Amino acid sequence: MNEGPTVFQRRIVIGAGLCVLAFALVGMRLVHVTLLQPLDGSRPALAIAARADLTDRNGELLARDLPVKDLYARPQVFWDKDQAARDLARATGAGEGRLLKGFHNAKSPYVLVARQITPDVEARVMALGLPGLEFEQGAKRFYPDGRNTAQVLGVTDPDGAGVSGLELGLQDALRRAPGGQVATSLDMRVQFIVADELAKARAKFRANAAGAIVMDVKSGEVLALVSLPDFDPNLRKILEGDSTRNIMAQDVYELGSIFKIFTFAMALEDKTVRPDEVLPTPPGYKIGRFTIREAHHMPSAMAAKDILAQSSNVGTLQIALRSGGARQREFLSSLGLLSPLKTNLPETSRPLFPTRQWATAETATVSYGHGISVSPLTFTAALATVVNGGRRIVPTFARQADGSDRRGEQVVSEATSLKMRDLLRYVVTNGTGRNADVVGYDVGGKTGTAEVPGPNGRYIRNALRSSFAAVFPAHNPRYVVMVLMDQPKATKDTFGFATAGYTAAPQTGRIIQRIAPLLGVPNTAPPTRLAGGNS
Structure with a gap:
């Protein structure tokens, strides 16, 4: 006769069942904690926004x-x-x-x-x-x-x-x-060349910072924008000497003589000067208790086109005074130079210019790029407007369809735009911009060398900011290039000069020489004839 389980055996079975149940509860809790419970114990884990x-x-x-x-x-x-x-x-x-x-x-x-x-x-x-x-x-x-x-x-x-x-x-x-x-809108072929040339120039001239922009004058597309010093975006921390500040968009500068482009455009638009008109250019020009002097020796009289080509401050201010301060302010405003530039790059800056009064002294200094500070990107947009037929163009960093023309309303006449392109070409062939010339690419441009203001408002001794503003081809513009160097130092090669003609201008020429073929800009240089050959 079979006997049923003893009390002891029943207790073992019950104990085993309780153990299985306990392990099951622990397992369920582990699943809940590791798979279902939010990681911080109180909220769902943050979802990472998917990006293109x-x-x-x-x-x-x-x-x-x-x-x-x-x-x-x-x-x-x-x-x-x-x-x-x-x-x-x-x-x-x-x-x-x-x-x-x-x-x-x-x-x-x-x-x-x-x-x-x-x-x-x-x-x-x-x-x-x-x-x-x-x-x-x-x-x-x-x-x-x-x-x-x-x-x-x-x-x-x-x-x-x-x-x-x-x-x-x-x-x-x-x-x-x-x-x-x-x-x-970026073209990495162009971006790499600009970054390469700029880094070499910054090292050569031991500049504090440097930047450059290449922009299409009709579509407004920015093909390259470089700002040095830079940083490694993959490292996610800033090393010594790095900077996250985009100097070409966020910072404003007194850009010096490249601003003369706008003074001459205004004068041609107002018909207050002719390119071949001769003006006196004394060593100094007195306004009130101040005397404005030339940066270097000038002839006693010069044609207007040579005032631009040789970068005479005294000649330029006389031309600006013919239009007057009110007109100068209106003209610069029409080019977008007196308001923050709005693009799809969020970094922007507010220009600095005379607000309490815009009298004779202010008109004079603004004419050659002192007493007014704008961002290099804002300047580049205004330059493109002057040379693209005179129609407003706003930079964009989003790719546009091939052949796009985003130019807006007429700001200066087509006739003024044509004359300005001729004058800028003359600066490169006969003036301070010779070192930017590239055979066959018809470069036009203007040098700019400005003193650097210190924290107390006074200019720092021997500290210069050099820049070059270029357009190519000058007589059928496709692109503008703006190069800026902050406090470059003279070298033996530059004969002790750190001005734009020796620093920013040759750098701009090298950039154009390398990017023009990639961008399909035809080289118009006559073919080389071989000695004794037929072609």
Whole structure:
């Protein structure tokens, strides 16, 4: 006769059942904690906003989201919190002090260890064998060209939102097309050449900073914008000597004699001077208790075109005074020089100019680019307006259809625009811009050398800011180029001079020489005839 289970056996079965139930409850809790519960114990994990790729005008990749992970820890399961903090800090680069504080004083069950860690960092973390570590999927913006595009593209924050540059300026377009592409106006072939030439010039002349812009005069597309010093957008920290400031858009400068372009355009528009008219150019011109002098020796009298070509301050101010201060202010305003420039690059600046009075002295100094400060990008847009037939153009960093013409209303007449192109070509062939000339590409332009104001408002002794503003081809304009060098130093090659004719002008010429063939600008130089040959 079979006997039923004993009381002892029944107790074993019941105990085993309770153990299974307990393990099941623990397992369910683990699933809840690791898969279902928010990482900070109180809110859902932040969703990373998906962004489109950024490309240049030819489809070259400029920025893309790459998959990464955020690492969180549950310090309550660590058997040695101090050691865990040290190990995780070594593996991820996180601050050990921050981790220690978080592990010992955490108000929530989870502590953020590091964001946007890459697969190699993840592998180092996994090799530690620590319990209580969890990874959350995310994305990190990657910039293949690094420093070359840092100032114009900007960066995103860890949550995938643009915080500067075109990442911020084109934010809506980038979020409307996740997984797609947003094409910029940049041409990376041109951007690389400009960055290369500018870096070499900055090193040669030991300049504090340097920048350059290349822009289409009809579409307004900016093909290149470089600002040095720059930074590494992939590193996400600023090293010694780096800067996140875009000097070509954010900073305003007294640009000196390149402003004479606008004085002459105004005079030609007002018909107050003829290019061949001769004006007296004494060594000094007295206005009230001030005497304005030339930067270097000038003849006692010069034709107006030579006043521009040789960059006479005294001659230029006399031409400006014929139109007067009210007209000068109106004219500069019509070119957009007296208001902040609005583009899809969010970095901008407010120009500085006389506000309390715009009298004779102000008219004189503004005529040659002192007493007024604008951003280089604002200047470039005004230059393009003067030489493109006289129609307003606003820069854009978004790619336009081939052959686009975004020019707006007429600001100066076509006749004035044509005469200005002739004069700018004359500056390069017969004046201070000779070092910018490139055989076959018909370069026109103007040098500008300005003194640098110090913190007390007085100009710093022997500190200069040199620039060159160019258009090519001068008689059928397609592009303008603006190069700026902040406090370049003279070299043996420049005979002790640090002025624009020796620093910014040759640099501009080298840039044009390299980019013109890539942009399909025909070289009009006559073919070389071989000795004894037929062609």
